[in-house]
Amino acid sequence: MSRLLINRRRFLTAAGVAASTLPLVGCDAFDGILQNRGIVRDVLAAANDLTYRVQRLLMDADRLAPEFGESEIRQGQRPNGSTDPTDPQYIALQQQDFSEYRLAIAGLVEKPLSLTLTELRNMPSRTQITRHDCVEGWSCVAKWTGVPLSKVLDEAKVKPDARYIVFHCFDRMNLGLSGSVAYYESIDLIDARHPQTILAYGLNGKPLPVANGAPLRVRVERQLGYKMAKYLSAIEVVSELSTFGRGNGGFWEDLGYDWYAGI
Structure with missing residues (x-):
């Protein structure tokens, strides 16, 4: 498994570096690569679909990612991205210490929240010590506390035609001459209901710091870090992803990364 993870990291890192240079040049010559019908996009999409299907077949839906003891926490959680x-x-x-913060749960639910x-914080919580694996090649063990996403979805009563969860974020990512866009990500309902998928508000026994995503971030422990x-x-429950961003399910996915980043 470790060799598979390293090889996957190398591939994704190479693809990500190449893709991340595209918005910086601001040149129309690269438009074809980023279009859904581009050859590169088709190859990456086919590989991603195969990876997704194989991992779904091989792994039990509720199989847990490895968890660690307190002694394995040897440093603070490394911030990255925004x-x-x-x-x-x-x-x-x-500035108000997030006292006025509210998380919206909308879309294909019977009871918007x-x-x-x-x-x-008053909902049932879960604390887990897990390893964050970044596509850049580094890892970090930390203790996360939050409410299982499944509990929130049960409260909202997800409709039968729902398939995906879209996470909307406050941070914006630079696209060079094209400006900036709000960061977003998505997972399917299988990962959304996984026991270790939580909406984390605590890190290493303290409130989640701003550098690590305060006041709330998602932890999807069986996938690479950019999915978290x-x-x-806001959280939006949907039946398809084509209407968000460039239709590939996330900010980095719109630039060439895999949508399913299972490890």
């Missing part, structure tokens, strides 16, 4: 959102709404919430941090969206503003 570490200090500049969105005005986020800044206003941060708007939950405060206090309400989330930070600075959550």
